[in-house]
Amino acid sequence: MSLADDRPSETVIDGAAFDAEEERHARAKRLEAVGKWALPTIVVVLTLYGWDRVVAINHIPHYILPSPGLVAETLVKDWGTLFPSMLVTLKITLMALSVAVIGGVALAILFTQSKFAEMAFFPYAVILQVTPIVSVAPLIFIYVDNRIVALLICAWVVAFFPILANTTLGLKSADHNLRDLMTIYRASRWQRLRYLQLPSALPYFLGGLRIAGGLSLIGAVVAEYVAGTGGIGSGLAFRILEAGYRLNIPRMFAALFLIAFLGVVIFMVTTALNWFLLHKWHESAVKRDV
Amino acid sequence: MAREIRPLGERPAILRMQSVDKTFNGQVHALRRMSLTVNEGDLISLLGPSGCGKSTALRLIAGLMRPTAGRIIWEGGQGTDDLGVVFQEPTLMPWATVLQNVWLPFRLRGQSLASVRGRIEEVLALVGLENFAGSYPRELSGGMKMRVSIARALVTNPRLILMDEPFAALDEITRQKLNNDLLTLKAQIGCTIIFVTHSVFESVFLSDRILVMAPRPGRVVKELTLDEPYPRGLAFRTSAKYGEIARETSEALMEAMGEEEAHA
Incomplete structure (x- = not known):
């Protein structure tokens, strides 16, 4: 009986306790909303400040490590050379990405329409993907006269595989019952593709696009490095090489910053596209309302 | 569009299965000598445990596979819109609205939305979803998704609707509600339904004919006819007759299962 004696006569969970809990949730949510932007900003500012201090305190010469201020200054001063170079790199990247999208999706459709086509050509796609572009690029530059086209081919080879692989997977992962329904309603091949397979593949394709966006930039930059400073190419990678030869380290950093900036912009655009196309129906993009 | 439902003995046949056999890989006997005449206005339940060939029978009728032996005959030939199908899952396109x-x-017949909008809205009203035409499937509850699926099967006014355990994944309360609504719907439009289920009570409540099936090999072991008038409601659910038929059905099932165990 002693056990029962220790217990209070009743335990009350009153309304007010729950309200306090909800209040805490709401506060945490508000804090998170601010932190989402404030935290990364603070980290970036601290990093830049730390970098600046390291350079200043250790008297590191600018041809070894320029201070962030000097990099920014160079960015403004050399804008006339750097900006056109950025446009060149951006152009190659976007063209390669477009060709990768068209080629990747077209091949994926071909693969799902014909098993034999997939059996015959898929190994080539894999070989293209696993062979490091740096080792193939010199050959491409030997055989292709037009340098822009050669750059494009390099960037395309790197970028197209994720689109091909993801889209193929997506086209094949249409719901089985919906496929049966298409058969029952005697849908044509084209209708099946248009109304069932392509929409089913969209989330997969967009996932591939996000990867391919970054890869096409990498492809474009790598190809430019391989092409070297000998030709007419004048993209950002060319500027980095050129500045390196002249020990113009601040300009190297400025060009590097622009490449990173391009990468971030491409990522943001593909992410926004992903949200725009999927937020109404796909789990990955739907906000959960708790 | 409503068809009149005639009394059980006077209904014209629309589909005949004549000793249909289905064997997978030449070994697994999924269905043995199944014969069935589907008459206009029937609500036939295929009742049995998993592996009894009830879904196989449905897929054969749907034309999703061909019989190994035997024949399936559509009276008056089969047109493109003779069939409506409801699967166990709602099977909606998540990227598309209810409409x-x-x-x-x-759409698969090349008809524009504008030309059939009236009909679609009519059917959505029949299943009680007239206010959800613009919603996406993920915004709907399980029961509502199933209603959309039923609306899609009904919309072409097919001669025969196949339902493959459509309410099996729903909770008991929603399931009862949908069972009631299905009967109301059937009385309104006079459709013909083959309903696959593994619930004795569901089959007794819904059907005017029950085919009890058993596995290995999948076959029909008993056919029961229920001449109980529609609409059926709570009164029927709690009546002595309901209990009697449910017992008879369960016994047939148990007998068939026991036979199988004796074989094994």
Whole structure:
């Protein structure tokens, strides 16, 4: 009986306790909303400040490590050379990405329409993907006269595989019952593709696009490095090489910053596209309302 | 569009299965000598445990596979819109709104949304979803998704509707509600339904004919006819007759299962 004696006569969970809990949730949510932007900003500012201090305190010469201020200054001063170079790199990247999208999706459709086509050509796609572009690029530059086209081919080879692989997977992962329904309603091949397979593949394709966006930039930059400073190419990678030869380290950093900036912009655009196309129906993009 | 439902003995046949056999890989006997005449206005339940060939029978009728032996005959030939199908899952296109999902059978025939919108809205009203035409499937509850699926099967006014355990994944309360609504719907439009289920009570409540099936090999072991008038409601659910038929059905099932165990 002693056990029962220790217990209070009743335990009350009153309304007010729950309200306090909800209040805490709401506060945490508000804090998170601010932190989402404030935290990364603070980290970036601290990093830049730390970098600046390291350079200043250790008297590191600018041809070894320029201070962030000097990099920014160079960015403004050399804008006339750097900006056109950025446009060149951006152009190659976007063209390669477009060709990768068209080629990747077209091949994926071909693969799902014909098993034999997939059996015959898929190994080539894999070989293209696993062979490091740096080792193939010199050959491409030997055989292709037009340098822009050669750059494009390099960037395309790197970028197209994720689109091909993801889209193929997506086209094949249409719901089985919906496929049966298409058969029952005697849908044509084209209708099946248009109304069932392509929409089913969209989330997969967009996932591939996000990867391919970054890869096409990498492809474009790598190809430019391989092409070297000998030709007419004048993209950002060319500027980095050129500045390196002249020990113009601040300009190297400025060009590097622009490449990173391009990468971030491409990522943001593909992410926004992903949200725009999927937020109404796909789990990955739907906000959960708790 | 409503068809009149005639009394059980006077209904014209629309589909005949004549000793249909289905064997997978030449070994697994999924269905043995199944014969069935489906008459206009029937609500036939195929009742049995998993592996009894009830879904196989449905897929054969749907034309999703061909019989190994035997024949399936559509009286008066089979047209493109003779069949409506409801699967166990709602099987909606998640990227399309309710309206677009129900539009699908028409769309595949090349009919524009504008030309069939009236019909789609009519069917959505029948299943009680007239206010959800613009919603996406993920915004709907399980029961509502199933209603969309039923609307899609009904929209072409098919001669025969196949339902493959459509309410099995729903909770008991929603399931009862949908069972009631299905009967109301059937009385309104006079459709013919083959309903696959593993619930004795569901089959007794819904059907005017029950085919009890048993596995290994999948076959029909008993056919029961229920001449109980529609609409059926709570009164029927709690009546002595209901209990009697449910017992008879369960016994047939148990007998068939026991036979199988004796074989094993």
